[in-house]
Amino acid sequence: MTSTKDTILACARDQFLSEGYKGLSMRKIAIKAGISATAIYRHYDNKEELFHHVVKKGFATYTQYLRPAQNEATAELRLTKTLSNALDFVLDHPRYFELIFVKSDTKDELARHDDLREDSKISFDFYTVRLQECMDEGYLKKDNPGEVAALLLSAFIGFFSLYISGLLPRTKTEIKALYWRSVHRILDGLAR
Amino acid sequence: MTSTKDTILACARDQFLSEGYKGLSMRKIAIKAGISATAIYRHYDNKEELFHHVVKKGFATYTQYLRPAQNEATAELRLTKTLSNALDFVLDHPRYFELIFVKSDTKDELARHDDLREDSKISFDFYTVRLQECMDEGYLKKDNPGEVAALLLSAFIGFFSLYISGLLPRTKTEIKALYWRSVHRILDGLAR
Amino acid sequence: MTSTKDTILACARDQFLSEGYKGLSMRKIAIKAGISATAIYRHYDNKEELFHHVVKKGFATYTQYLRPAQNEATAELRLTKTLSNALDFVLDHPRYFELIFVKSDTKDELARHDDLREDSKISFDFYTVRLQECMDEGYLKKDNPGEVAALLLSAFIGFFSLYISGLLPRTKTEIKALYWRSVHRILDGLAR
């Protein structure tokens, strides 16, 4: 009962997630969706708009992972849960991670579309707020929460960027453990 | 007295550095090199092999930036110099940074070519050794130097990935200052 | 209270008049008319038929410009008024002028459709009759009125063809003045 429009989007997403940007051709998407290439244009004006929607979907998915962390009881738990959910997101959807944080094609998209910059900012702010809370509650020492958020996010992005490159352990158990040890190396420095 | 082969490589590199991956077409490279497109095939089997050499060149350049840090007097200075040189590298050659650390096309390359993995490992090990030294000399507390290297490198990559995405301050002065504050936030936690 | 059929025709005409033949796509017409592209087919069998009607409309408009000239008092005035009205027609509707007298697509239409040939002939005959009258009244010397009509029409068409090409003065004042000087150069030769 999914509409063709949704099917196209899903296929575009899958195509991108499996083959990267260069595999994202209208024709291939159409084949995957079982329709003619031109039929896509009934639903999306052009490739850019379609890709834009794919990216939006990526951000939406990411946000869905993060959001529940807000409901934890303490600032410390909310931060930890945030980091935990972010971890899950990457392991569940590594290509989405790339799409949002890594691919430079997406960066061009980001530069052009204000709404994507907004999406990006929202997730950034989510970290900032979590850190602000931790500083307020005394779990972390006073610091510039925006800059600390940038640091945490940097480490997060870089960490999984290395992971995807194959330069870190590949088993999920190992990478999870290393992730948490790395997180704590940073947080320890920020603590008191 | 540079050979045509070198000219081609240099042009491919310049083309990539200025226009990104999509600008890296055999034709454009040929035009830039002042030769015919087919002449490239005298020197490189195909585009992939040429691109492979571009990536190699990127690694070599990066290594050249890092290496002088070895000559500093103390372990702490050698680490600081390493981080300083890495900073210079990114600001001087942002596209090379992308090429080596960000672009997923390169990651495919990495996966396929052992020599690139080797290059990658060498730069990784450079950090590890610097950190080992710092721990040995008591500048940093004892820890797993490889994992700490991964952490530092992660933060480094993620930081400039955000920078390139336009999510961090864009002026060189500001980004440099933020870089060092971020570095020290991490190192402080690792110190004692 | 205009029917959809009329709306479509009007939009097709406007589209043609503003964007030329290449702008005359069913989709664009539909958008302009505020209906779906397929709805057009309720009213016109295909693009050709629709275009045919546009041309018909062009002829009708042209005829409307010419006709009032019949009511002038003398043969000379009727001829002058005819030439004056034809001038107004071109300056008011240059695209219609193209459509009727210039575009070779229309010529194919003409070749295929007898009714258009008829329309064409009617406007041609209008000139012929005007000239016959002038000869009868002694304003012009006796000659073959059909051939003189062809001459006048030729000059008229060619003149504005050059005008549209940008090879004649572009301001309305100038082109009008040149038009009348040209007309009189011809009429002087035909007079006595």
Added chain:
Amino acid sequence: MTSTKDTILACARDQFLSEGYKGLSMRKIAIKAGISATAIYRHYDNKEELFHHVVKKGFATYTQYLRPAQNEATAELRLTKTLSNALDFVLDHPRYFELIFVKSDTKDELARHDDLREDSKISFDFYTVRLQECMDEGYLKKDNPGEVAALLLSAFIGFFSLYISGLLPRTKTEIKALYWRSVHRILDGLAR
């Protein structure tokens, strides 16, 4: 021994001359030339450039027809010969005539390319000079030669525009005779 480049040009010309602008597709030209569509791009940058050359060829052909008229003994003969050669040109190459004087696509070309405007002006000036001579030699009465040239050219263009539309006699003998009668109707008015 004609080069492929020439073959392509010839096929493009033929294609245009036989099917008009809408028949002028790279694919069709390629088929006609017996090469692949992409091979065209080895020789012409794009369709516009190719078409530009076709138009140039048209002007060149036209000029070749006109030029010999310069060698006649008297101004009157030079003018008559010019009109005679122009007649031959149209009857020999009606599509070229359309290309140069009628097709509105060419007008866009004209607007964009200075060299075509120059070609156009040259043929225009040819008439102007002929008329100036006739006025100087007393064959025609003193008048503005540029404006008279515009008039003659207008009549010429319009005349054959009607001819191509099928609104004038189609046999070569008849059209030639009518042409000369029309020419003389104009020249008589300009004489003394």
Added chain:
DNA sequence: AATGAATGAGTATTCATTCAT
């Protein structure tokens, strides 16, 4: 060592039109 010619597969996109509803 290098070139010019050519190719086939591929790109996004537009178009007139058909069909089921």
Added chain:
DNA sequence: GATGAATGAATACTCATTCAT
């Protein structure tokens, strides 16, 4: 009367690559 979905053919053009010279 009208729509949304879909199609197949066509458009200009780019690309990496091959081949004969």
